[in-house]
Amino acid sequence: xxxxxxxxxxxxxxxxxxxxxxxxxxxxxxxxxxxxxxxxxxxxxxxxxxxxxxxxxxxxxxxxxxxxxxxxxxxxxxxxxxxxxxxxxxxxxxxxxxxxxxxxxxxxxxxxxxxxxxxxxxxxxxxxxxxxxxxxxxxxxxxxxxxxxxxxxxxxxxxxxxxxxxxxxxxxxxxxxxxxxxxxxxxxxxxxxxxxxxxxxxxxxxxxxxxxxxxxxxxxxxxxxxxxxxxxxxxxxxxxxxxxxxxxxxxxxxxxxxxxxxxxxxxxxxxxxxxxxxxxxxxxxxxxxxxxxxxxxxxxxxxxxxxxxxxxxxxxxxxxxxxxxxxxxxxxxxxxxxxxxxxxxxxxxxxxxxxxxxxxxxxxxxxxxxxxxxxxxxxxxxxxxxxxxxxxxxxxxxxxxxxxxxxxxxxxxxxxxxxxxxxxxxxxxxxxxxxxxxxxxxxxxxxxxxxxxxxxxxxxxxxxxxxxxxxxxxxxxxxxxxxxxxxxxxxxxxxxxxxxxxxxxxxxxxxxxxxxxxxxxxxxxxxxxxxxxxxxxxxxxxxxxxxxxxxxxxxxxxxxxxxxxxxxxxxxxxxxxxxxxxxxxxxxxxxxxxxxxxxxxxxxxxxxxxxxxxxxxxxxxxxxxxxxxxxxxxxxxxxxxxxxxxxxxxxxxxxxxxxxxxxxxxxxxxxxxxxxxxxxxxxxxxxxxxxxxxxxxxxxxxxxxxxxxxxxxxxxxxxxxxxxxxxxxxxxxxxxxxxxxxxxxxxxxxxxxxxxxxxxxxxxxxxxxxxxxxxxxxxxxxxxxxxxxxxxxxxxxxxxxxxxxxxxxxxxxxxxxxxxxxxxxxxxxxxxxxxxxxxxxxxxxxxxxxxxxxxxxxxxxxxxxxxxxxxxxxxxxx
Numbered sequence: 001x002x003x004x005x006x007x008x009x010x011x012x013x014x015x016x017x018x019x020x021x022x023x024x025x026x027x028x029x030x031x032x033x034x035x036x037x038x039x040x041x042x043x044x045x046x047x048x049x050x051x052x053x054x055x056x057x058x059x060x061x062x063x064x065x066x067x068x069x070x071x072x073x074x075x076x077x078x079x080x081x082x083x084x085x086x087x088x089x090x091x092x093x094x095x096x097x098x099x100x101x102x103x104x105x106x107x108x109x110x111x112x113x114x115x116x117x118x119x120x121x122x123x124x125x126x127x128x129x130x131x132x133x134x135x136x137x138x139x140x141x142x143x144x145x146x147x148x149x150x151x152x153x154x155x156x157x158x159x160x161x162x163x164x165x166x167x168x169x170x171x172x173x174x175x176x177x178x179x180x181x182x183x184x185x186x187x188x189x190x191x192x193x194x195x196x197x198x199x200x201x202x203x204x205x206x207x208x209x210x211x212x213x214x215x216x217x218x219x220x221x222x223x224x225x226x227x228x229x230x231x232x233x234x235x236x237x238x239x240x241x242x243x244x245x246x247x248x249x250x251x252x253x254x255x256x257x258x259x260x261x262x263x264x265x266x267x268x269x270x271x272x273x274x275x276x277x278x279x280x281x282x283x284x285x286x287x288x289x290x291x292x293x294x295x296x297x298x299x300x301x302x303x304x305x306x307x308x309x310x311x312x313x314x315x316x317x318x319x320x321x322x323x324x325x326x327x328x329x330x331x332x333x334x335x336x337x338x339x340x341x342x343x344x345x346x347x348x349x350x351x352x353x354x355x356x357x358x359x360x361x362x363x364x365x366x367x368x369x370x371x372x373x374x375x376x377x378x379x380x381x382x383x384x385x386x387x388x389x390x391x392x393x394x395x396x397x398x399x400x401x402x403x404x405x406x407x408x409x410x411x412x413x414x415x416x417x418x419x420x421x422x423x424x425x426x427x428x429x430x431x432x433x434x435x436x437x438x439x440x441x442x443x444x445x446x447x448x449x450x451x452x453x454x455x456x457x458x459x460x461x462x463x464x465x466x467x468x469x470x471x472x473x474x475x476x477x478x479x480x481x482x483x484x485x486x487x488x489x490x491x492x493x494x495x496x497x498x499x500x501x502x503x504x505x506x507x508x509x510x511x512x513x514x515x516x517x518x519x520x521x522x523x524x525x526x527x528x529x530x531x532x533x534x535x536x537x538x539x540x541x542x543x544x545x546x547x548x549x550x551x552x553x554x555x556x557x558x559x560x561x562x563x564x565x566x567x568x569x570x571x572x573x574x575x576x577x578x579x580x581x582x583x584x585x586x587x588x589x590x591x592x593x594x595x596x597x598x599x600x601x602x603x604x605x606x607x608x609x610x611x612x613x614x615x616x617x618x619x620x621x622x623x624x625x626x627x628x629x630x631x632x633x634x635x636x637x638x639x640x641x642x643x644x645x646x647x648x649x650x651x652x653x654x655x656x657x658x659x660x661x662x663x664x665x666x667x668x669x670x671x672x673x674x675x676x677x678x679x680x681x682x683x684x685x686x687x688x689x690x691x692x693x694x695x696x697x698x699x700x701x702x703x704x705x706x707x708x709x710x711x712x713x714x715x716x717x718x719x720x721x722x723x724x725x726x727x728x729x730x731x732x733x734x735x736x737x738x739x740x741x742x743x744x745x746x747x748x749x750x751x752x753x754x755x756x757x758x759x760x761x762x763x764x765x766x767x768x769x770x771x772x773x774x775x776x777x778x779x780x781x782x783x784x785x786x787x788x789x790x791x792x793x794x795x796x797x798x799x800x801x802x803x804x805x806x807x808x809x810x811x812x813x814x815x816x817x818x819x820x821x822x823x824x825x826x827x828x829x830x831x832x833x834x835x836x837x838x839x840x841x842x843x844x845x846x847x848x849x850x851x852x853x854x855x856x857x858x859x860x861x862x863x864x865x866x867x868x869x870x871x872x873x874x875x876x877x878x
Contacts, residue, residue, distance in 0.1 A: 003482065004540040005096065005137045010814075011251055011261065014071070015086055015097045018249035019235060020104050021067045022060060022084060023053075025640075025713025028677070030054045031110030032167075048165035050205035051111045051232045059640055059713075067248050076246055082233035083245035085214075089256035090239045090525070091263075091505070091532030095130040098210050098237050103142045105208065106169050109712075113163070113205035115229060116173045119216035124151065127173055127212065129481065145169065152178055154185040158192050160201035172202065176217050180225040203230035210235045215242040240525065240573045253525075253570050260544060262532040263510075263551040265566075266588065266757075268378065270371045270556050278361030279329045281320070283354045284311060288341035295339045295346050301325050314346075315339070357401065367556050368515045369422050372397075375513040375554045376426050379492065380436045382510050386548060387439070390537040392487045395511035396530060397495045402452050404515070405495045419495065419515060423448055427493075442490035450495040481506060487538055507533040507542070513554040524566040525573070528553060547755050550588075591754040592774040598746055602799040603772060606823050606831050609866050611743045614736040614859055618812060620729035622693060628729070630700025632721035639706040639714050676711055686719045687726060697722065730812045731851045736859045748806050754778060763788040772801045783872060784819065787836050790874040791822065797874065799823040803833070811855040813848060818856055818868070824877060832877050833860055835870045842870075 033052040055063075061079045068075045088094040098116075105111045118124045131149050139145070149171035150159055163170045179186045179199060186198045193201070209231035211217060215238055217226065226234060236245065239253070256262045282298040294315050301310045302325035312323050320334040321327065333350030340346070344356040354360070375395050383393040397419070399405055404417040416424075424444050431440045483489055485508055509531035531551040534542050543549060597603050679698070680691040687694070698704050698718070707714045749772075756762065756778035763777040763785055770792060771777070779785050779802070791800040800822045808815040820834040835853055842850045853870050860868035869877055 002540050003133055003485075003536060004542070005134060006542065007137070007141055009093070011259065012093055012097050012100070015088060015249045015251065016101045016104055018067050018071060018086065019084065019101050020108055022063050022233075022248070023055065023105070023109050024063050024716045025059055025710050026053065026055050026109045027710075027712045028108070028110045032112050048201075048205065049112055049167045050164075051113050051208060052206070053232050056640075062640075064246055064248065071249055073247050073250060080245045082231070083236060084233065085236045085238075085241055085244045085247045087241060087244065087247065087250040087252060088237065088239060089251055089253045089262060089532075090529035091534075092251055092256050092261045094237050094239070095127060095212070096134060098212075098235065099130060099134055100138065100141075101235070102169065102171065102208075102210075103138055103145060103147075106145065107142060111208055111232070112167065112169055113207040114169070114171045114210060115202060115207045115231070116171060116210045116212060117176055117217070117226060117229075118173065118212045119176055121175070123212055124173060124175055131171070131173075133482075147171065149173065152186070154178060157185060157190055157198040160198050161193075164201040164205050170205075172207075176222055176225065179228075180222050199228065203228070206230055206232045208232050208235065210237065213238050213240075215240055218242050239529075260546055260549075261534070263534065263549040264546060265528060265532075266550055266552050268374050268552055268554045270367055270374060270554060277329075279334065280309070280359070280361035281334075281348075281354065282359035282364070283346055283356050285356060286339060286341040286344050286346070293339045293341050295336070297346070299324055299330070300327060302327055365418070368419070369426075371513050371515060371554045371556060372419070372422050373426050375511050376423070376430055376493075378511055378552050378554070380430055380439060383439055383492070384436065386535075387487065389543075389548070390487065390539070391535055391543065391548065392485050392489075392508050392538075393492065393510050394484060394506055394508045395493045395513065396506075396509050397493065398512070398514045398516070398527070399495060399497065400516045402450075402497060405450050406452070420448070423493065446490040448493040448495065449491055452495075452497050482540075484508070485536060485538075485540075505530045505533060508535045509533075510535070510550065511552045511554060514556070516556075523569055525569050528566070545752075547753055588755055588757055589776060591756055591776055591778055593749060593772050594768050594774045597772040598749070600772075600799075602770075602823060603801070605829070606799065606821050606866075607746075609831055609863055610821060610833060610860075612738045612863070613742040613744065614809070614862065615739050616734050616736045616810060616812075616855075616858075618730040618734050620726075620733040625689075625725060625729055626693065626696050626700050629697045629722045629725040630702075632725055633697070633701035633703055633718050636703070636717050636721065639703075639709045639717075641709045676707060677715070679707060679711075679715065682715050683719055683722065687722050689722070689726075694722075727813060727851070731854050734812065734855055734858050736862050738862060744807055749804065752804065752806060761785045763792075765792065767792050770797065770799055777802055781836075781838070783836050783838050787820065787834075787874060791820075794874055796824050796826060796878070797822060798825045798829070809856060809859045811852055813851055813855075816852040816856055816859075822874075822877065826878065830878075831866050833866060833868045834877060835868070836872065837870065838872060840870055840872055840876070 031052055031054075032049050034047070034049060057079060060082075061076075064079060064084075065075050067073075086094075086097070088097065102114050116127055118127060128149075128151065135147075138147075146168040147170075148162070148166060148168055150163065150173070152172055152174035153159065160172075163172050178184060181187070189195045189197055207229060209226060209229055211226065211234060214236040217223065251261070253262075257264070280298075280300045283295065284298055285296040287294050287296070292315060294313050296311060296313050297320075298309055298311045299320055300307050301323070307327070314320075314323070314336050316336055316339055318336045319330075320336070321330040324330050333348060335349035336346060337349050338347040345353055347353050352360070375397070379393055379395045386393055399419060402417075405419045407415040407417050409415055427444060427447065430436055431444075484491060484494075484506055512527065512531050514527060528551060534544060534549050536542050594600075680694050683689070683694045684691055701718075703714075756776070758776070761779045761781065761784070763779055765771055765773050765775055765777060768774065777788050779788060784802075788800075788802075791797045800820060803818050803821055805817055808817050810816075818833050819836045820832075822832040822834055824830045824832065833856070835856060837845065837849070839845070842853070845853075857868050857870075860866050871877055
């Protein structure tokens with residue numbers, strides 16, 4: 001199994017362009033510089049190649065504002081330092097984006113030195129894995145551009161010499177805790193480096209610093225440590241920023257979900273009802289101060305509206321009977337006799353000793369056992385459906401006590417915990433059923449396993465997730481990523497410690513079940529983040545089918561509570577609304593087509609007219625291209641020259657070392673002479689126009705002399721102007737023709753199963769004779785919902801249906817899927833393909849929407865008796 005990567009994902013390219021756009025105008029041949037640092041005796045101690053920025057702060061600020069405007073982000077009034085933020089939802093390829101950005105920054109501007117700063121071992125291992133699995137992919141895109149990467153190792157600081165001296169792309173991955181303190185080895189003089197501090201090798205290169213999950217590095221100490229790397233700029237990537245410094249691109253959870261870039265989320269809620277017949281107690285925490293010891297426990301209490309669970313703080317001598325408003329079940333034996341904060345336990349007067357995390361009564365075991373049952377059932381149903389498509393299904397259990405899965409006797413021999421016992425008991429029951437017999441291929445002991453940290457004897461143990469003992473676990477999890485995707489690998493159910501959430505994800509996790517005996521303080525976004533990535537098949541190719549990509553969360557709380565908490569987190573983290581987008585699994589419904597619709601003459605009347613596939617040719621008048629593109633370039637703002645800024649500081653000797661104090665700064669603009677690149681070749685490579693046409697466009701613009709002021713900035717702006725003009729003219733001059741006998745095949749209706757969630761947009765069919773659906777039509781907007789309703793009730797509409805997602809028309813700017821096929825009867829029958837939008841004013845639509853609708857019009861011009869219309873409602877068809 002080798003994961004495949006798509007180099008043409010538009011949202012990822014936009015995120016990459018948002019960063020490269022910051023440096024528009026930076027000359028390729030000025031982006032790196034040789035350096036050396038001498039000691040007083042002039043002995044060269046550090047020599048190598050570093051990054052060099054020519055652009056002025058004013059030019060970068062203008063570039064920033066342009067990018068923010070294009071990406072519909074609030075435009076910054078000024079530059080907040082050289083920090084730039086990219087917001088990308090978990091599972092959408094954040095690491096891929098910043099690794100490819102490195103290649104692009106090198107290709108476009110010549111930058112060579114990059115440092116990736118991570119907050120934890122888990123993320124470090126994830127970055128290393130991504131560097132490995134994307135290497136061949138990027139080498140194919142970027143003509144085998146030499147690139148080296150290494151992890152900073154305090155035991156091998158001499159490796160920093162190669163980072164500083166090599167003239168290839170160099171990437172250093174380093175944990176923030178390795179350099180945040182003065183006492184860190186990297187910040188102290190080192191004999192292996194002739195007395196130099198290792199950090200100086202990084203500082204001298206003026207690296208571009210990439211911060212992964214920067215919200216974990218917002219303390220003053222950590223921010224100062226990153227600044228001490230002497231970065232040319234700092235690029236910050238996260239789904240949950242604390243501070244959005246100079247935001248240039250935003251793909252928030254709502255956008256990612258709506259675009260189908262992550263799995264749909266559904267919740268299978270497992271809660272107890274009418275279960276207050278036992279003496280329920282759950283120990284949540286113990287606390288010790290100088291004057292008192294207390295514990296926080298959860299109990300059942302009497303209230304006016306019935307029995308309610310309530311958390312209360314108790315001290316030695318308290319009677320739970322009184323605290324529960326005299327619930328009879330607590331009357332005997334429930335005095336708090338002892339609270340031992342050091343061992344985190346309490347002792348009751350009936351002799352029971354309960355530790356933090358323990359509970360009794362309340363059916364907690366029954367709830368968790370049922371969660372396992374629901375997970376296995378959901379897993380096997382998906383496996384039966386997806387295995388034939390070559391998609392391996394994985395389920396992930398998070399637990400807070402390793403002993404619940406794996407225990408050990410006095411001799412150190414492994415024993416099954418209650419979760420493992422329950423799992424095998426329930427799995428055996430399901431896999432023995434005739435419905436799942438085809439999946440019964442593996443020994444039960446091999447279909448489940450745990451990923452936990454181990455002690456020196458190899459025994460699993462509880463850890464925080466941030467200890468040295470966790471390192472090997474993270475490495476094992478990441479190394480096994482591809483193995484787990486192999487459908488012949490028997491492991492399908494994974495048990496992991498809740499502390500390891502951040503360090504593990506896999507694209508084929510379809511179920512997440514949290515088996516916590518105590519309330520988890522992990523955010524819902526982190527919990528579901530382990531399973532949001534889109535799934536892959538046995539060739540490593542990602543699936544974008546929304547009917548396949550569904551993440552089921554098996555939760556031990558009410559669905560409404562889960563959704564509310566998740567929504568609140570996203571609104572607080574991202575300032576957006578996620579309302580209505582979390583779905584209840586029980587409301588998922590299969591969309592069935594009406595039996596026999598394929599033979600219905602009313603359906604065939606329009607299907608036979610629109611089923612043929614087409615290809616297109618584009619033609620445009622070169623003179624028009626020259627005239628319009630020339631004017632676009634002419635109207636560009638005047639190209640600004642590079643400038644140099646000097647910053648003056650004073651040096652002072654302190655006990656901690658040399659300190660700097662700001663004194664003054666000065667900027668000077670220089671009329672520098674730059675070598676002129678192959679202007680025509682550069683633009684030709686990016687537009688595929690002939691050199692003679694390009695030359696004529698540049699002459700038409702009347703701005704050729706501005707190439708001398710700032711060649712790279714001129715070229716980048718010229719390419720952008722020409723591309724926009726070219727797209728407009730190609731769409732304007734597009735012509736379609738049918739491809740022989742090639743057509744959209746009827747079998748695709750049956751092969752592409754559709755499941756949806758019933759919501760306010762779903763249209764319930766009453767008159768099945770007028771459409772192809774048995775009961776429901778899945779819709780995406782209020783406009784579509786009203787259109788379907790009007791089609792059904794209109795006497796003039798004889799037949800209608802929503803064109804399936806696989807009915808795609810090729811265009812120069814991507815495929816286009818029209819909305820509706822409609823047959824109307826007036827004096828004669830009229831056959832329509834309709835595109836429904838909230839407005840027919842094309843100026844209020846995005847440029848891409850306008851152009852695709854225009855292509856749709858041209859496509860259907862080659863079909864007899866078929867009318868293509870852009871409308872807001874049915875009445876506008878006539």
